[in-house]
Amino acid sequence: MTPLRGLSRRTKAATLLAATTLVALVAVAVLQPIGSAGTRVDVHTVTVRRATGPVGGLFVAAGHVEGARNAALAGTASSPLSGWIAPVAVPTAGDRQLVYSTWRELRHTDPGLSWSKQGIHPGDALGKPTLWIHDFGPGRDEAIDTNSFSAAVRSDGAIAYVRGTDVYRAFTTYTGDIVVRSAVSAQPVVWSTKPAEYVAAAWAGDTLLAYRIDEGEQLDVLAFDGPGEERLLLADANLVALSPDGTRALLASEATVPGSVSVVNVADGTIVNTLDLGSLNQGIRWAAYGGSWSGDLVAAPTNVGIAVFEVSAGAISLRELLKSDPSTSTDGFTEPQFTSDTDHLVARGDEGPGGGTTALECDLATATCLAQERAPGSAWLHPAYNPSRPKGDDS
Amino acid sequence: MNTRTRLSLVVAAATAAITIAVAPASAHGHFEFDRTSNLSSSLVWVYYPSSNPTAYYSPTWRAGSGDSTNCSYVGHGWLPLGWYDVKGHWDHYDSIIKGLATQLQDKACGDGTLRTQLFIHTKELAYYGNSCETYCFDSSTDYYSNGCIKLSHSGYGFPDNIQDAHWWWHNRDGYSFHGAATADDALYVHS
Numbered sequence: 008m009t010p011l012r013g014l015s016r017r018t019k020a021a022t023l024l025a026a027t028t029l030v031a032l033v034a035v036a037v038l039q040p041i042g043s044a045g046t047r048v049d050v051h052t053v054t055v056r057r058a059t060g061p062v063g064g065l066f067v068a069a070g071h072v073e074g075a076r077n078a079a080l081a082g083t084a085s086s087p088l089s090g091w092i093a094p095v096a097v098p099t100a101g102d103r104q105l106v107y108s109t110w111r112e113l114r115h116t117d118p119g120l121s122w123s124k125q126g127i128h129p130g131d132a133l134g135k136p137t138l139w140i141h142d143f144g145p146g147r148d149e150a151i152d153t154n155s156f157s158a159a160v161r162s163d164g165a166i167a168y169v170r171g172t173d174v175y176r177a178f179t180t181y182t183g184d185i186v187v188r189s190a191v192s193a194q195p196v197v198w199s200t201k202p203a204e205y206v207a208a209a210w211a212g213d214t215l216l217a218y219r220i221d222e223g224e225q226l227d228v229l230a231f232d233g234p235g236e237e238r239l240l241l242a243d244a245n246l247v248a249l250s251p252d253g254t255r256a257l258l259a260s261e262a263t264v265p266g267s268v269s270v271v272n273v274a275d276g277t278i279v280n281t282l283d284l285g286s287l288n289q290g291i292r293w294a295a296y297g298g299s300w301s302g303d304l305v306a307a308p309t310n311v312g313i314a315v316f317e318v319s320a321g322a323i324s325l326r327e328l329l330k331s332d333p334s335t336s337t338d339g340f341t342e343p344q345f346t347s348d349t350d351h352l353v354a355r356g357d358e359g360p361g362g363g364t365t366a367l368e369c370d371l372a373t374a375t376c377l378a379q380e381r382a383p384g385s386a387w388l389h390p391a392y393n394p395s396r397p398k399g400d401d402s
Numbered sequence: 403m404n405t406r407t408r409l410s411l412v413v414a415a416a417t418a419a420i421t422i423a424v425a426p427a428s429a430h431g432h433f434e435f436d437r438t439s440n441l442s443s444s445l446v447w448v449y450y451p452s453s454n455p456t457a458y459y460s461p462t463w464r465a466g467s468g469d470s471t472n473c474s475y476v477g478h479g480w481l482p483l484g485w486y487d488v489k490g491h492w493d494h495y496d497s498i499i500k501g502l503a504t505q506l507q508d509k510a511c512g513d514g515t516l517r518t519q520l521f522i523h524t525k526e527l528a529y530y531g532n533s534c535e536t537y538c539f540d541s542s543t544d545y546y547s548n549g550c551i552k553l554s555h556s557g558y559g560f561p562d563n564i565q566d567a568h569w570w571w572h573n574r575d576g577y578s579f580h581g582a583a584t585a586d587d588a589l590y591v592h593s
Contacts, residue, residue: 090476090515110514118510121485123586129489178489178507178584180518204518222498224477224519224548245477261477263535264469264543292546293469295478310470310478339472357472364513387513 049327050289051374053312053340055356055367058377062368063346064353067096067107069386072141073379074353074366076102080141081148082109084389088136088181089157089206091342091355092218092226092296096391097160100399105141105391106166108156110134113174122177129178136175138168140191151191155183159217161210162399165189167198167217167231169205180204185217185231198231205229208246208296210395211273212253216246226296228258230273240276241269245293246394247307248300250318253396255279257305257318259294266293268307270318282316282323284309289328297342299352300396306343306352313343313354315371329374340367342390355390364388431575433522433567433589437480440468441545445522445553445567449575460570463563466545466552473511477548481520481591482509488585491577493568496528500537501555502564504571506589517549522589524555524564532557 066073067084084096086108096107113132116125127133136156141148151158154171161167171183182202186195199205204220208228215231228240240258247257247268254274260267265285269278284291291309298307303319304326315327331339339357346353350372356365364387366379381388431449438444447460468480487507495503504522511517525539532538532555540558553567554560572578577585 085514087510087514087516088518090474092476116510118482119484121487121587122507123487123584124485129584175516178487220476220519222519223521223523223550224517225498226477226548261548264541264546293478295475339470339475341472341475357474 048287048289048325051327051329052332053329053369054373054375055332055378056375058368058379062353062366062377062379063351064344064366064368065096065098065102065391066355066366066388067105067391068364068388072096072105072391073388076143078105078141078143078146080105080107080109081139081150082111082137083386084108084391085110085387086136086156087134088175091389092206093157093159093208094297094342094392094394095389097158097393097395098391099160099164099393100162103143105143106151106158106160107139107141107391108158109137109139110156111137127177129176131177132174133177134175136171149191151188152186152195155186157205157207159207159209159215159395160393161213161395162397164191165210166191167207167210167215169207169217170195172202185215187215187234196234198234198237200235200237208394209249210253211249211256212397214273216240216249216256216273218246226261228256230276238276240271240273245296247294247296247298248305249273249394249396250300251302251396251398255318257298257300257307257316257323259296259307261293264292268294268316268323270323280318280321280323282325287325289325291325291328295341299344299392299394301345301349304345304349306345308341308343308354313340313352313369315349327371329369329371342392343369344390344392353390355388366390429575430577430585430588431570432587433571435465435467435481435551435589435591437467437483437591437593440471440480441466441542443467443480445551447567447570447574447576449570451575458574460574461566463553463561463567464545465563467547468549469546473517474513474515476515476517479511479517479549481506481549481551482511482517483591483593484509485587486589486591488577488588490582491571491580491585493580494528495523499523499550500528501526501530502568504588520550522551522553522567524553526555526564530555530565 072078084107138151138155159167167187169183185199206218208216219227230240245259269281294307305316312330343354354367367376369376445465446462470478473479490505506520539555553564556562
């Protein structure tokens, strides 16, 4: 086998593409009817093919919007403090605007070295997030707030986000408040009761769901019903997705291994149904944030691929499992979002160590994903989507 | 840890001593985490008992990190590669994490995502007791974490590796402090 090291970038790209295509030709979607928790599950190994044109959905990468819209942004959409716990870029109703986070290094750091080795001392300023809104009409960007990130955008235009109490500093936990603006031009109102390491996640009607990142990166899902009205919805959990009407949330508990998924009433926190992931006998240990709920189906990223859960008829069941093929370059699917129907979704494909990211458009019926061609080492890509419900799209 | 156990550890260290031709990272020892899998990576204490560049090693402990090999997956991915400073060490930490706990500096993954709130710890109570399910180490799946380095704790058939690692940290060119304080270059994560 020819080692990739030493080849030109173009040759590497061609080699990787050829390998991917070859795998796509030989990979066969495997249908496995199994009986678990009294349901029949379609288990497929995903085939990834090169897209001949742009894939569906909206993505941001390297200061640009790609996919359904094309635009240049004021900076690279990036949110180091939250990863993709919440989307890096969120379209407003009708996709007229895009709210996104950027990150400015206040001091360049080498992640291979310790802070002390770089002369960085406790309290030294290292970075600062900024929250922006891009208007697709005139193509204009406006800073909503500095030292702020992670926006949840409600259908009426209200924006919730985290506003830091200080810039990001070495050896110091970055804390902030959850603030809400009824409109971009309105003054922010603090909703959280005290600063913490928050991430604004999504609106469920008029209730804001947010994360608090605790010790050991434990994620607690919180509900805010108004200023100072904060309650714990579920500890040690991920928000997978919200129901289309915004009244229910699918939460993935990580309190045990394997974990579980539960439908939870947002209004009072009652658990409607729970499915233990271990009972499925599919090797699913956890489900994670960044999923999508349409009709009675929820697409959830898991440790083995994308799981499609059915959440109707008083129970949660696994309908389909799209497993990552370990022989392909794409070893992870994140942020799966249903498109206009529940037969297709867009997602981000994460390549292995040293690799990059790929925009994917997947057909659930054929278990085939089309991958947007990207040069190796190109900018990190993120799907742009709005997890808040109801959507209120007027398009 | 009783005297016999300590003695056996010292003997094991002496037996495991390996000469390498690199200068120590600092006057103190440091942990090295060989990041090979979420469930079964390894942690070892490396120290330099004299001024010459001869590294001595503790026994190697099985250790876990994360439940995904995607570093950027906050709350799931294993911890990033590189050198870390320690920002605190506690014998009886008593919050979400309990017991022996060593807190690490934040570290960025390849795409810039910051991993925060990372510790070296186990599943035990503040004074080393057990309370299942949350605070006992009774299964190999307990090596999984949200990103932290996890060592085993005694009581359910697993060795008390968190105590052993703690002993080496304090007694073999390590650090004597407890509480919030920094230790430079105290952990190296490699693959």
